[in-house]
Amino acid sequence: MSTDHTTTESTTAADETVTESDSETDDATTETTAANGTANRDTELSAPSVSTQRSQQIQLIGLLGLGIVAAGFWLVAEWIGLLAVVIIGLTWYVLSSAYAVAIGHAMFLPVASRSLILEPAVLVAELGLIILLLAPAITTGAPERFIGAFLVSLIGLSGLAAGAYWWSDRLWIGAAVLIGVLGLAGYGLYRYEQVRLGLVDTETETESESESAAGRIDSESTHTEDPI
Numbered sequence: 001m002s003t004d005h006t007t008t009e010s011t012t013a014a015d016e017t018v019t020e021s022d023s024e025t026d027d028a029t030t031e032t033t034a035a036n037g038t039a040n041r042d043t044e045l046s047a048p049s050v051s052t053q054r055s056q057q058i059q060l061i062g063l064l065g066l067g068i069v070a071a072g073f074w075l076v077a078e079w080i081g082l083l084a085v086v087i088i089g090l091t092w093y094v095l096s097s098a099y100a101v102a103i104g105h106a107m108f109l110p111v112a113s114r115s116l117i118l119e120p121a122v123l124v125a126e127l128g129l130i131i132l133l134l135a136p137a138i139t140t141g142a143p144e145r146f147i148g149a150f151l152v153s154l155i156g157l158s159g160l161a162a163g164a165y166w167w168s169d170r171l172w173i174g175a176a177v178l179i180g181v182l183g184l185a186g187y188g189l190y191r192y193e194q195v196r197l198g199l200v201d202t203e204t205e206t207e208s209e210s211e212s213a214a215g216r217i218d219s220e221s222t223h224t225e226d227p228i
Contacts, residue, residue, distance in 0.1 A: 088107065
């Protein structure tokens with residue numbers, strides 16, 4: 001009996017020792033996890049994220065392009081040109097670079113009549129607008145392809161506008177052709193995006209077409225049956 005009692009006490013003491021060691025291990029693990037979590041949070045707070053860095057890069061490149069645009073418009077129309085640059089900058093800040101570039105090209109018409117050195121100034125301003133438009137390319141997975149597609153599109157649209165101007169000898173006709181082509185291209189891209197993202201309700205249209213086709217088949221079969 002004494003042996004059994006001693007064995008029971010030894011087993012109980014061993015279990016308590018194991019339990020205490022397990023609890024100490026759990027406490028140590030919890031403290032280590034908490035310390036690692038605190039260190040990770042401190043690292044996240046101290047180091048800027050990739051998206052933040054890219055956003056800052058876009059802003060810096062956009063500001064560079066806007067500065068070049070300001071230089072070009074200053075050569076075009078001095079203070080009136082800088083007023084146009086303010087409008088372009090506000091459009092870029094509130095909307096996006098694409099709208100700012102469109103507004104920038106539209107601003108050429110009212111300020112170009114005041115210019116005595118039109119051609120070099122327009123080239124400088126156009127360079128700034130191109131930089132402003134290409135700034136978001138760094139957020140894409142393949143910026144080289146983005147820039148290449150943009151340059152090809154720019155050359156094609158410029159050739160189209162120049163051809164319309166050469167054929168009609170009127171600046172507004174070339175501008176109208178360019179705006180029309182851009183509008184059609186924008187609508188085509190919009191429709192492509194709707195279909196690609198599944199935002200177009202094609203199932204309802206398909207079901208209605210199937211129902212109408214089934215109705216026509218039933219009516220034709222009814223008319224072709226022989227009377228009894």
